[in-house]
Amino acid sequence: xxxxxxxxxxxxxxxxxxxxxxxxxxxxVIFLIAWYASKEYTNILEHxxxxxxxxxxxxxxxxxxxxxxxxxxxxxxxxxTLSALMAFMWVLFRGKQPYIANVATTLLGVVYCGWLPLxxxxxxxxxxxxxxxxxxxxxxxxxxxxxxxxxxGKHKLAQVISPNKxxxxxxxxxxxxxxFTAVIGIFFTELPWYHILILGLLIAIFAQIGDLCESMIKxxxxxxxxxxxxxxHGGFLDRTDSYILTIPVVYYYVEYFINSNIILDLFRGLx
Numbered sequence: 001x002x003x004x005x006x007x008x009x010x011x012x013x014x015x016x017x018x019x020x021x022x023x024x025x026x027x028x029v030i031f032l033i034a035w036y037a038s039k040e041y042t043n044i045l046e047h048x049x050x051x052x053x054x055x056x057x058x059x060x061x062x063x064x065x066x067x068x069x070x071x072x073x074x075x076x077x078x079x080x081t082l083s084a085l086m087a088f089m090w091v092l093f094r095g096k097q098p099y100i101a102n103v104a105t106t107l108l109g110v111v112y113c114g115w116l117p118l119x120x121x122x123x124x125x126x127x128x129x130x131x132x133x134x135x136x137x138x139x140x141x142x143x144x145x146x147x148x149x150x151x152x153g154k155h156k157l158a159q160v161i162s163p164n165k166x167x168x169x170x171x172x173x174x175x176x177x178x179x180f181t182a183v184i185g186i187f188f189t190e191l192p193w194y195h196i197l198i199l200g201l202l203i204a205i206f207a208q209i210g211d212l213c214e215s216m217i218k219x220x221x222x223x224x225x226x227x228x229x230x231x232x233h234g235g236f237l238d239r240t241d242s243y244i245l246t247i248p249v250v251y252y253y254v255e256y257f258i259n260s261n262i263i264l265d266l267f268r269g270l271x
Contacts, residue, residue, distance in 0.1 A: 007230050011239060012139070019131040022124045027065045030118060034061045036236040038113045040226035044237075045105050047221040050098065052105035053090045056083065061114040068121035083110045112244065119248040126254050129189055133181055134250055137203035138242045140180040141173040145208065148172025162215040170208055177204035195258055199250065206249045207242040214241035 018029035038057045045052050060083035067075050087106040091099050123130050149169025157165040178200040185196030214237055218226065227235030256263045 011230070015135060019120075019124065019135060020128060022128065023069060026124055027069050027121060030120060031061060031065060033236050033240060034058070034113050034117070036227075036229060037240065038109060040229075040235045040237045041109050041113055044218060044221045044223050044226060045109075047223055050101045050105045051094075051096055052102060052109045053087065053094075054109070056086050056090050056106050057109040057113055059083070059086065060110040061118065064114050064118045065121070068118055071122070071125045073122060080110075080115060083107070083114075116244050116248050117240070119251045120243075123247060123251045123254070126251070126259070129184070130250060130254055132184055132188070133199055134203060134243065134246055136184060137177045137181045137200060138207045138246055141177040141204045141207040142211070142242055143173075144176035145169040145173030158212055158215075161212055161219055165208075165212070173208065174201070174204040177207070191258070198257075199253065202249050202253060203246055206246040210242045210245035213245065214238070 014029060018026045035058065038054050038061070041057070042052050042054045060079070063079045063082065064076070067073070067079055084107060087103050087110070090106065091102045094102075096102065120131070120134075123134065145165070146169065148171070149164070149166045152168040152172070153166030155167040156163065157167050157170050178197070181200035181203060182196055185191050185193075185199070189196070191199075214226075218224065225234035226237035229235050230239055
């Protein structure tokens, strides 16, 4: 327990500093996490007999970072296309079976360890307060899902994928996430109440889905923890899984619903 608490404090303050500092500080921390997460990811997939390329994943991560820090989001499709081409060529010239699975798992690694979490740099460019929504919202969700699940949990949420998670825990974590994000939104922003509520719901829902998705990958590969690098927590993927899907969801909500009405205008145009 002591190791778990100490690790949580170190990781938490490092993440907070990086988000507040932004720029290359945040990029450096994200790359460090991606470095270890990609190693964990490839090790997990190797348990299934697949051979994703960690080198391609890391090259893609660097490419995304170089574009995201100066906020060149418009070039991201080119970077992702280039990553896909590299994945195919790597499998083609390496010549090891299973070909299809190796290409697919390399591309999944690019998305899972790079594309999705690196949206945090774009979130930071939208405003540091949105990083605080994510950081404390996910923290509240994870912590209180565990607390409420231990105390009141009776009904399984996803018995096959993650037998210890319960519906009661999910509800408790969601409620407390809404409380944390409401405090941030009311006292530190001028956002309307409905945007604060929706952000809280999105964070709570996708934090839990992200957690379950990583559990699904590990269970399919027959692995308990992604690694033992973080005492009391497992690996970097185990510690950050709740953020991986949450980050891009928050970014696109902020970009397309708070800062503009492009999606609503699109739907109006179709009607």
